[in-house]
Amino acid sequence: MSYQGKFRVWRGDHASGELTDFTAEVNEGEVVLDVVHRLQATQAPDLAVRWNCKAGKCGSCSAEINGRPRLLCMTRMNMFTPDQVVTITPMRTFPVIKDLVTDVSFNYVKARELPAFEPPKDLAPGEYRMQQIDVERSQEFRKCIECFLCQNTCHVVRDHDENKPEFSGPRLFIRAAELDMHPLDTRDDRKETAQAEQGLGYCNITKCCTEVCPEHIKITDNAIIPMKERVVDRKYDPITWLGRKIARRDQLSNQP
Amino acid sequence: MTDHARYTRREFDVVVIGAGGAGLRAAIEARLAGKRTAIISKSLFGKAHTVMAEGGAAAAMGNANSKDSWQVHFRDTMRGGKFLNHYRMAELHAKEAPDRIWELETYGALFDRTPEGKISQRNFGGHEYPRLAHVGDRTGLELIRTLQQKIVSLQQADQREHGDAEAYLQVFAECTVTQLLTDDNSIVGALAYWRHNGEFLVFDAPTVVLATGGIGKSYTVTSNSWEYTGDGHALALRAGATLVNMEFLQFHPTGMVWPPSVKGLLVTESVRGDGGVLRNTDGKRFMFDYVPDVFRKQYADTEEEADRWYTDPDNNRRPPELLPRDEVARAINNEVKSGRGTEHGGVFLDVSTRMSAEVITRRLPSMYHQFKELAGVDITQEPMEVGPTCHYVMGGVEVDPDTTAASVRGLFAAGEVSGGMHGSNRLGGNSLSDLLVFGRRAGLHAAAYVDALSAAPIASDDTVQAGVTAALEPLTVSDGENPYQVQADLQHTMNELVGIIRRPAEIEQALAQLEELRKRAEKVGAPGGRLYNPGWHVALDLGNLLLVSECVAQAALLRQESRGGHTRDDFPGMSAQWRQRNLICRLDANSDRESVTVTQQPIPSVPVELLELFDRSELAKYMTSEELAVLDTQEQSGDSGAA
Known part of the structure; x- marks a missing residue:
């Protein structure tokens, strides 16, 4: 069952680095993170990697495996043949701190620029009423584990640091969409904000983000495209805008 | 000061250590009280172990069954804890949990709904009525994200008002506290290092809220992440505070057992709450054989009655799969030991025969995902293999129930790191609500403590410098012990010798081994520099693991009864005399090395x-x-x- 696998792991810091060859034991059922841990315990105690839950729930162990953005904890070794070299590199879009650990503060800065949920002023805690069907649209986006693989893979910023100031990225587009679709959020400018301040217009819907999402969130189809379409609607069609305001009011006045 | 021991100082009113549910809720409350608040997190912001909570947050809102009330929730909590709970904590928790859940909706949380549009509530072990507010099986993620986003919104408000988002609330991510700084039994701050560059910083502050979670990393098979090394427990002890009832550990009955790399990974109790049944390799639903006397009135004794309960809970008793976790874990342990377990040492947990594939993937999406991707098992078609895994420590910092204050002035503790609330066994769903109820109280009372202070002394440079030098020690050792190996050996010791079923000779053996491990830990070396060096980080966490493991082992040796998360082979029954006693751990002031003494203390009597x-x-x-x-x-x- 076990075999000696071949690995190439990027090691270095913000200044320089290189791929380092390792040979390590691989056992049945293991994931790439297990091998990284084995390397730490037996060969490279200072090999830097982030991880927490080891179950695909926390989004800490994002990296690139054979060039593809993935969670180390959800990539099973049986995807590879025993003679295949597995190359592990840090996420390319973010500055390297050390080895597989990158500085992901970009994402937290962008999160702070997005206007927060604004609760309805006329409802006390405990009075919120929402239908399951209405919360499900936002719930899809709230499955996001903030692994930032979508941010990493997005070609608008992947090799274009110059776009970072203007562009919040897919993670924050789904956050905007989530709030836009939240049945009780009282802001009605989520789409305009996404366009004007998040750089939604930079996205040309190549769906790379959707492809790498470990939670299988339909980022492009369910968040970005509707946000783009409705920005267009709202810009040119005041009736749509008015209709939506009325629909929202109905929802609120239906409180039992 | 030499370059080597350089550090910077930062001034705050309230320093919250830990950025899970309790820490974030405490920080929100301290900030709302106008206090300059720091949140220190070992991981990135939003990655704390709370994200792993799956089933839900228990609160008697009565949305699913209007008969529910705080009194029923209180009663269930005391029963689950086998009456060793601090009654006042259980009371406050049951009374305040609904408000804490509703409040999350005002922060933007989106729980699953009832047909009337209220928050949906699900069944769980030990809860008489459906009580757990939930979002599928990813409730913890919703909780942490909601609190994280609330903190961001408060920072945005500070940006607007003060021109500085971090004026009142600052997050120190990937930062680890190594020492609480005290002066005359009062908190004056905390010493920490940045994980990314190994530089030290001192938080000068009159209050510290410990919200560091548990100690699960002292066991090999655990559902806990690397962060759970008992930091808060150990920091509290070294600062002079006391821990209560550290012998009580919750082994969650259902962890994954196969493949080995995921052994211990949690399988949510919702699987059973939603209708999953446990069977041994003979195909028998064995839990009917394990209903203890104290629970016989509330649990079904035939499969027929148990099955009817799902649709008619008013006229039938609950299935025994929904007994409190300690009972189910012991039952599974016994089935496996008696030769009725699977080849991988587990039993079968099956939802495939009772729910449609559509219902399973909707209600248990992350379980479906987890088994499919990590074990190659389709839970809509075949049973899961499960066995007990170290999950939660009921014991923790001894606190005042109303204020969460520890015995050291200015020190507060909330969530898993505190003790008393859950008695000898925690009910599923009571953790997320505990975090919110006591997290808020900790923030509130830390702020009030600051208001009442006349002076706030700070730690001397000498004290800080000694702390920095000690923390840098492993980096200077060449050819030292491998910290990963010492940690693995410690986990093995606790797993094998102080596990679910405890025997005094084995516990004594564990204590002797811990003594040896302590000597090895003193000689660990961490090659590489200070820059994001996991070997060094593991080396620093070892001291905490050793200290909390000693607490668990010593208390387990003393308590001569079986109750909740403490089962003694030689004392299989509950003892009414032992129920009257808490076991209190404190650092032994007379010892020349760091060690623990345990004393007995009467439990407060219930009004x-x-x-x-x-x-x-x-x-x-x-x-x-x-x-x-x-x-x-x-x-x-x-x-x-x-x-």
């Missing part, structure tokens, strides 16, 4: 109005005849007083 929520016949199963006699007298005088 008669709370005891009246129970039948006398039920109380008789837990209490001594002297206690019952006192109770009878009080009740009589209470009656005559009313008349």
